Structures are given as C-alpha cells and as structure tokens.
Amino acid sequence: MSSTGGPLRPLTVLFAPESAYGPTNNCAGIGGVLRRRGHRVVFAAEASWKGRLAPLGFEEELLDLAPPPEQPQDAGQFWKDFVRDTAPEFRKPTIEQLSTWIKPVWEELVSGARYCEPQLKEIIARVRPDVIVEDNVVCFPALTTAGVPFVRIVSCHPLEMKGEHVPPPFSGYPAGDRSGWDGFRAEYDRTHRSLWSDFDTWVTEQGARPLPDLEFIHEGDLNLYVYPESADYTDARPLGPTWHRLDSSVRETREAFTPPPGPAGGGALIYFSLGSLGSADVDLMRRTIASLARTPHRYIVSKGPLHEEIELPPNMWGEEFLPQTRILPLVDLVITHGGNNTTTEALHFGKPMILLPLFWDQHDNAQRMAELGYGVRLDPYRFTDAQLHGAIRRLLGDTTLRRVLTEAGETIRARDGVHTAADLIERAATG
Numbered sequence: 001m002s003s004t005g006g007p008l009r010p011l012t013v014l015f016a017p018e019s020a021y022g023p024t025n026n027c028a029g030i031g032g033v034l035r036r037r038g039h040r041v042v043f044a045a046e047a048s049w050k051g052r053l054a055p056l057g058f059e060e061e062l063l064d065l066a067p068p069p070e071q072p073q074d075a076g077q078f079w080k081d082f083v084r085d086t087a088p089e090f091r092k093p094t095i096e097q098l099s100t101w102i103k104p105v106w107e108e109l110v111s112g113a114r115y116c117e118p119q120l121k122e123i124i125a126r127v128r129p130d131v132i133v134e135d136n137v138v139c140f141p142a143l144t145t146a147g148v149p150f151v152r153i154v155s156c157h158p159l160e161m162k163g164e165h166v167p168p169p170f171s172g173y174p175a176g177d178r179s180g181w182d183g184f185r186a187e188y189d190r191t192h193r194s195l196w197s198d199f200d201t202w203v204t205e206q207g208a209r210p211l212p213d214l215e216f217i218h219e220g221d222l223n224l225y226v227y228p229e230s231a232d233y234t235d236a237r238p239l240g241p242t243w244h245r246l247d248s249s250v251r252e253t254r255e256a257f258t259p260p261p262g263p264a265g266g267g268a269l270i271y272f273s274l275g276s277l278g279s280a281d282v283d284l285m286r287r288t289i290a291s292l293a294r295t296p297h298r299y300i301v302s303k304g305p306l307h308e309e310i311e312l313p314p315n316m317w318g319e320e321f322l323p324q325t326r327i328l329p330l331v332d333l334v335i336t337h338g339g340n341n342t343t344t345e346a347l348h349f350g351k352p353m354i355l356l357p358l359f360w361d362q363h364d365n366a367q368r369m370a371e372l373g374y375g376v377r378l379d380p381y382r383f384t385d386a387q388l389h390g391a392i393r394r395l396l397g398d399t400t401l402r403r404v405l406t407e408a409g410e411t412i413r414a415r416d417g418v419h420t421a422a423d424l425i426e427r428a429a430t431g
Helices: 021-036 077-091 094-127 181-205 282-292 324-330 340-348 362-372 385-397 399-415 417-430
Strands: 012-017 040-046 059-063 131-135 150-154 222-226 243-246 269-273 298-302 316-319 333-336 353-355 375-377
Touching: 012 021, 012 094, 021 040, 021 131, 021 150, 021 340, 021 417, 040 094, 059 094, 077 094, 094 181, 131 417, 150 417, 222 417, 243 417, 269 282, 269 324, 282 385, 324 340, 333 340, 333 385, 340 353, 340 362, 340 399, 353 362, 353 385, 362 375, 375 385, 399 417
Parallel strands: 012 040, 012 131, 040 059, 131 150, 150 222, 222 243, 269 298, 269 333, 298 316, 333 353, 353 375
Antiparallel strands: none
C-alpha cells in the first residue's frame, strides 16, 4: 500500500549513495520507509560498506571506485585517509582551497565515477530497478541512462543549487555581502574548467546527456534536497517544479542509547562531533577537547575512526561511533564541524550550535547558522579559549534563541522528511 492508502505494486529501488556516513545514512532512512512499505531496496555501495547495510534489511550490490586495496577497509576509509592527509589545506581561506582541496576532491570523485561505470551497468542489469536514487555530487552515467526515473538527492548545503543572488558554494561567504562572490566564482571557473570539460566529454561518450556548465552532475527527473525552510534561500534562489525540499531526513533507529553515568561534573550537557571525516584530524580533536576540558560542562564526544588516539578528560565520555539522533534530544548545545547531516539534525531537534567548519559545504553551513543567529561560527584552527568558552556561555544563556529553535524543531519534525521523500520516490517510479 502507498502512503496515501491506494494499491501500489512492489517497486525495486536502487540507491547509490556517496561512500560517506552522511549520504549513506540519509539513503538508509528513506530506504527504510520504502522497505517497510513492501518495496525491494538495493544499495549500490562502495565495497568498504560490505555487511553494514544488509542488517538494516537492504540488499547490497558492492562496487569499487578504484583498484581494490590489498586489505579490507573500514566503511568510507578512503575519504577518512584523504581528509587526514590533506588536513593542512583546511587552514587556508576558502578561495585558496579551490585549487588545493576542492579540485583534488573533484578529481577523486571523477576518477571513481569513471572506474566504476562498467560495474554500475552490470548492477543495474542484475537488479532491474524501477527507479534509481543517487545521493552524491558527481555524475555516474549508468544511473541516468538506465531507462528508468532518476532521482537526485542533495544532502549537502543548498548553495550547491547555484543562483545569481546567493553566495557561491564552498565559499562560506555571507548572504548579505556580495563583494567577494564574483571573484570566488571566477577562481572556481579558472581552477575547474578543464577538469569539468574533460569529464563532460566522457559523460556524453557513455551515452548520457551533456552536463550543465561547470556542474559535475545532472538534475534528476525528481530532485530532493535536505535543508529546513527556516534556513533556506527560497526567496533569493527559487527552484523549478522538479525540486522538493525535505526539511530534515533523520533515520529512524532502534539503537538504544542510555546516557553514561558520567561524565563527571555539573553544568550543561554538550555534544561534540567533527563527523566521521573531520575527526580524522587528531590534532584538532585533541586541541578542541583540551579547551572544552577547561569549562564547567559535561560532554559527549564522537571520537571517530582514530578513537584510540584520543583520550578524554573526566568531564567527557565518548566512543568511536555514537547514535547521534538518539543523543541530540538529550543535550543543551551541539559543537560541530557543520556537516549538512549534523546541522540539519541539530535544527530538527531544536539545538543551538557552535560550528568549526573544515571543508566543502561546512563553511556554508557555519556561515548560514551564524547569520541567522542559530549558532556561532569559529575558526577551528585559530579560536581561543575566550572565544569558544564565550560562545558556549552566550548560547546556553540565550533563552530567546532556545525558544525560537524549539519551535523551529517542532515544525521541522512535523514535516517528516523521510516519509515525504519516500512518497515522492514512489510517485516518480509509478508516474
């Protein structure tokens, strides 16, 4: 049965998420709703995710984005290593990161798309999907040439849907000051034009339609993006009728979470996470933890993939992985890298944020939260104790902001993004 109560034949839905926790969790949340409605849900997942999706009730079709490593890797290990090795670039202004970090990321993404194209075609031939859903930032031609509806999900910041009257993506520039926009766009064109042109040629050679100018992915027959209306750019950057906003996309989880008997001390309870990738910068994790240890509050810390190298003081408790959506309702404040998942989930539960952006769209999220007054943006490598501690005091003491965010969270949760997405995907597949 469909969500509207009418009969609906079982569909085969193929999800193709980026090999990172944010997009994969987003697809798992939507896929879980579809599976419970009786549909067959298959994941075309990068090989390091083997065995992680099947326990959730999904079929796994694994693929490689590069020649397989000699030893098995943890889920998403490639990008964790990439971030760890390139972390010094995060200290640069965003316009300088275009050539030294953003372009290398695009190069890796493009290389992966080229490498796995034959594998994807074989998977599609085996699975025979009724609809294909991609949550990634780069085009995989096989997904758009399969002869079935193609759904694109944008689970990065909505500036990735560009517009003349909104800041350029990856810049972290303010919406109210256009002085740097043209220069940033010109530098993006200079650093990316050749890469994009070569990729566009290859995409068309695979039988797909040409890419839009300087875009590395097509729009879909249906396009979904994850961002609350209260923080969106809807007036400045209107979108066409194929685009639909999901105010949040929070995966339903049965993982139980019981707050630990510690951490020691009093004060507020604060969640600290730099995400599965940002936490690979162990020096930054240690520096931030040392500063937070000098406050009167308690912390739950997502330690990330290099958790064994991170020691926590008595006022903190943490593990490598934590059920974030179980923890957020319990805390008073979130300290985050500004990844789209954590940012939208914090808003989903009505929590103020301190944002320490590192790369990609994290600068855009941090800037947006700061200019809307929902949080404080700090430089992760240059903040002082006075700045971090002052931001904590201000946000914890702002009762007006807490009321605003509580009401915003109630609205976001009522819009039920995962079920909305499932409805739209069903409609795309059958319409």
